[in-house]
Amino acid sequence: xxxxxxxxxxxxxxxxxxxxxxxxxxxxxxxxxxxxxxxxxxxxxxxxxxxxxxxxxxxxxxxxxxxxxxxxxxxxxxxxxxxxxxxxxxxxxxxxxxxxxxxxxxxxxx
Numbered sequence: 104x105x106x107x108x109x110x111x112x113x114x115x116x117x118x119x120x121x122x123x124x125x126x127x128x129x130x131x132x133x134x135x136x137x138x139x140x141x142x143x144x145x146x147x148x149x150x151x152x153x154x155x156x157x158x159x160x161x162x163x164x165x166x167x168x169x170x171x172x173x174x175x176x177x178x179x180x181x182x183x184x185x186x187x188x189x190x191x192x193x194x195x196x197x198x199x200x201x202x203x204x205x206x207x208x209x210x211x212x213x
Contacts, residue, residue, distance in 0.1 A: 108144040119145045 107114055109127060125141040143151075149159065195202055 106140075106142045108147055109141050110143055110147040113144065115144055115146070121145075121148060 106120060106122075108120070120142055123141040123143070126139060127141045152159075
């Protein structure tokens with residue numbers, strides 16, 4: 104079992120704990136465990152961080168990774184489009200007779 108949190112007095116096996124290596128005479132728990140060290144659970148630390156305007160960067164890190172993946176996808180698509188355009192230009196340049204484009208549609212031809 105993890106130690107008791109010095110702030111909320113809870114034992115949460117699924118949570119992480121930080122031992123601040125600081126003495127604090129807080130007495131004893133109901134099951135006789137000494138509360139002489141300052142040990143806080145991640146929930147209490149997160150709550151304290153909010154009070155001093157710290158932010159949880161986990162969501163930002165996930166968003167950054169998603170944006171990097173998206174950016175890499177766009178770069179790949181851009182490079183593929185450039186390669187395709189270059190091949191089209193090379194194919195047009197290699198024709199024996201140049202391609203002529205009508206700037207105005209010929210309405211009398213219909």
